[in-house]
Amino acid sequence: DTEVTQTPKHLVMGMTNKKSLKCEQHMGHRAMYWYKQKAKKPPELMFVYSYEKLSINESVPSRFSPECPNSSLLNLHLHALQPEDSALYLCASSQEWSEPYGYGYTFGSGTRLTVV
Amino acid sequence: SQQGEEDPQALSIQEGENATMNCSYKTSINNLQWYRQNSGRGLVHLILIRSNEREKHSGRLRVTLDTSKKSSSLLITASRAADTASYFCATDGWSSYKLIFGSGTRLLVRP
Numbered sequence: 001d002t003e004v005t006q007t008p009k010h011l012v013m014g015m016t017n018k019k020s021l022k023c024e025q026h027m028g029h030r031a032m033y034w035y036k037q038k039a040k041k042p043p044e045l046m047f048v049y050s051y052e053k054l055s056i057n058e059s060v061p062s063r064f065s066p067e068c069p070n071s072s073l074l075n076l077h078l079h080a081l082q083p084e085d086s087a088l089y090l091c092a093s094s095q096e097w098s099e100p101y102g103y104g105y106t107f108g109s110g111t112r113l114t115v116v
Numbered sequence: 117s118q119q120g121e122e123d124p125q126a127l128s129i130q131e132g133e134n135a136t137m138n139c140s141y142k143t144s145i146n147n148l149q150w151y152r153q154n155s156g157r158g159l160v161h162l163i164l165i166r167s168n169e170r171e172k173h174s175g176r177l178r179v180t181l182d183t184s185k186k187s188s189s190l191l192i193t194a195s196r197a198a199d200t201a202s203y204f205c206a207t208d209g210w211s212s213y214k215l216i217f218g219s220g221t222r223l224l225v226r227p
Contacts, residue, residue, distance in 0.1 A: 106161065
């Protein structure tokens with residue numbers, strides 16, 4: 001299995017809702033990431049998990065709450081989002097955080113989130 | 117900021133022609149990577165070049181890195197309509213290990 005699977009593919013939520021994005025990989029990668037991408041912009045790093053521990057939080061608002069229940073799974077819990085949070089949320093993984101061993105990151109196809 | 121800038125922002129070429137995209141960055145890096153993104157979906161890793169390497173090839177792709185100028189280029193030879201996508205460079209900061217993406221080049225290959 002050489003994929004990162006993200007669910008759901010599309011999500012529409014109200015500003016008072018609570019929802020979660022899910023990301024799964026079975027490549028034995030020890031680092032996992034959340035990126036946010038607005039239309040026609042590059043992906044922006046949100047969180048880095050290394051060996052299931054949060055290593056980097058890029059000053060992301062607390063309405064985004066990441067969780068890494070095990071080495072294969074990464075969640076992003078969403079609560080009280082704003083319309084400007086609408087974006088494509090991308091999950092990625094790599095063998096190690098500090099050493100990609102020439103293979104780079106493997107990205108999922110993303111969750112397109114719309115906040116209404 | 118570590119973020120790279122790419123130029124051109126958009127490039128339109130005829131099928132069979134070569135496409136060259138350039139990336140500049142600001143801080144010392146461990147490696148530089150190139151990714152492709154189709155239609156705003158997931159990114160696909162194309163090639164990684166380490167800071168002590170100057171050139172790397174993969175199929176129709178050729179990447180160069182000039183650390184003295186903090187710049188890299190991606191050459192796609194004999195382009196195909198299927199190469200139409202956005203291309204991003206991404207740098208892995210020397211001490212931060214954060215992978216930060218450049219602004220991207222939108223490539224259109226006309227059949």
